Amino acid sequence: MSKKINIFWFRRDLRLDDNLGFFEALKAEHPVLPIFIFDTKILDQLPKDDARVTFIHETLQHLRQTLQDEHKSSIALYKGEPIEIYKQLVQDYDIETVFTNHDYEPYATERDTEIKTLLGDNNIEFKTYKDQVIFEKSEIVKKDGKPYMVYTPYMRKWKEKFRTIDLEIFYTNSYLSNLIEHSRLPNLTLSDIGFEKSNQDVLDYDVTPTLIQTYEATRNFPAQDSTSRLGPHLRFGTVSIRKMVKKAIAEENEIFWQELIWREFFTQILWHFPHTKNEAFKPKYDRIEWRYNETEFKAWCKGETGYPLVDAGMRELNATGFMHNRIRMLVGSFLCKHLLMDWRLGEAYFAEKLHDYDMASNVGNWQWVAGSGVDASPYFRIFNPTTQIDKFDKNHEYIKQWVPDYQELTYPKPIVEHKAARERCLKTYKAALN
Template sequence: MKQPLNIFWFRRDLRLDDNIGFFEALRSEHPVLPIFIFDSEILDQLPEDDARVNFIYDTLQKMRSNLQDERDSSIAMYHGKPLDIYKKLVEDYDINTVFTNHDYEPYARERDKEIKSFLKDHDIDFKTFKDQVIFEKDEVVKKDGDPYVVYTPYMKVWKENFKDYDLKIYYTNDYLDNLVKNTRLPNLDLAEIGFKKSSQQIEEYTVTPTLIQEYEDTRNFPAKDSTSRLGPHLRFGTVSVRKMVKKAIAEKNEIFWQELIWREFFMQILWHYPDTTKESFKSKYDRIEWRNNEDEFKKWCEGKTGYPFVDAGMRQLNQTGFMHNRVRMLVGSFLCKHLLIDWRWGEAYFAEKLHDYEMSSNVGNWQWVAGSGVDAAPYFRIFNPTTQIDKFDKDRTYIKKFVPEFDTDDYPEKMVDHKEARERCLKVYKEAVS
């Protein structure tokens, strides 16, 4: 007779400590089998050298080694459609409960609904927990229950609610002996899931007291390269958001803290308005007659627009998988406003290239620059890509790093005149939204 066990399903929470769902699973009455599923529904859409898949794979291998060396356990690795994997797991094990953490993206919600229904048919509980945010779903809403669609009032209520919040850390170390004792659980190599070693690396994050204290003064200057690089680590859960909030509070830095709240603002927007992944939050903006010129889009993607700040940003993205936040606003505005190319094209390109791609933030920020989203910049706000250089890269240090032919005859001509593009944009937008 098979021994009853519980499963913990790792997803966007790739850490052994301060992981709420894992903590709850370990404290349950049955031994815990940790698993990870390389979801073919997601992976099949990615390039074979995707750095994010490499990062997930390498992180999991470190976690496996840690459990093998310290606890005579491991993590079982699978590849395929999650429902197919669970059909196999139900045959192989006597499963009492599956534990995991909430995921808020539309695909993940549908996937979990399907898995929960399947498990219920087999008398298996499916328990999920809030882990990747401080406040979720409708925990920060207006008094009438409606979601906030403007950041500042959301942030104020978030902070007010936080005063009564028990920001505890969920230490798992005392409970790891409740793992299934088996160091030879199924493993995979990159090739088996259709991937190869990437030339790009996801960098370690830096959240020192100095970085937090200087964040407000340095965050707008891409040449300083002084951002935390926390994005991918929050995205894949290699770091706990609770520990990051604790650090921000300890350093008494409102600006750094508010960046973490922005992340949760966009997450709850996606939860309440899942259609915003494809449709403008302000529906009248879907009446815009985008030009969607494919040759111009290609130049933008390659960083050959003739506007050096824009080009530096796109080349940084292509070469490194990262782009400085200030520059993201500029390149996004340039695509939507100067070239009149649909924000969804830019969002999809960022989704493919950004190491820290987070659907809620990416969609939210692209709609922001297009003027179509929540708390968006008004459509007549159009960044001047030339004057932005004097404000944020006056010595051209960032530009010269990524555009070596800048200021030479080899650098391309401007693909569009700023004044003409601005006037064209205002005309097209006004016709659509007025």
């Protein structure tokens, strides 16, 4: 074995600058070996042309190239179960400390506990840092120490606490000389991982002053496509949440800022209540007698429900891996309320398709439309998928883009009648909840 090193483990933080765990690793005494593990427990559940895997792989190749060209270093890429990779790393290197950033999902916390134990058994420290949120875990709680379960008071407390801190940006440039000097660290191709290049692209984000300033006026109209597309970049950490919050504040846009706070609200809910990934936050909602009709579910998935705005959203999702936020609420409500199907079916479908899939936000929003979650939409709030067109796509621009056949004879008839579906939903929910 050679001299002691530290490891920095990249995960949901695929950037070199303003990365707190990476910053702390670089400031420490020993040279830093950066690594990334393609976790087979996660990969095995994904389609082989998953756009997110392509995006992660391409991002890592870019980071590797930057480190090779500018710092005679690189990132070591591995594939396997993290615990097995670490068993090997412990044998291959004399490791002082493993640095990484917090991850709050239930699987991640179990994985990290297991790895911390393994490292501890080998007298190796495991240090983790808060990086993907401004406030985490129990940093924003009520006076009695209990978590907030309604967004608005959480958001107010979040802003109140935010005004008391000095939001620091962690510039790593002056510390990159502490990387391990080794530009030929193990690499993996997409095919080495068992994947192929996706034909979908994860699009760049847009946080120009113009977008932020007009966000409130334009964000509800899908044809205008004026959302920031920040989702996947926050999910995989190709941007810093600290820099994004500073941008929102600089442009003095409360609504854009509050969307970033929603993300943190759902993250702390999942951390406090990990069972909500597959159980209703309000237990009585698990008494609802969901129905399952395979033909109807497939029609919903394909965007063939006979309701043009619903179909436009699902076709956009299938074609691009993205769906406009306003339309996500509509298609979610349609599945749970009109078709009376379990929100978990929709959550799983979105998990497979969305480039910006984040468990906390996805579960939180699906439980919101089903009525079963924190701060949820009341169960009797049932979007009318036809009148929603008048509100948000009155010129049918979005519909024409994604459902060009909506006025053709070949376009499917509605798979359910709105009034009858609404009555069935109300009756079923009442029976379960009363």
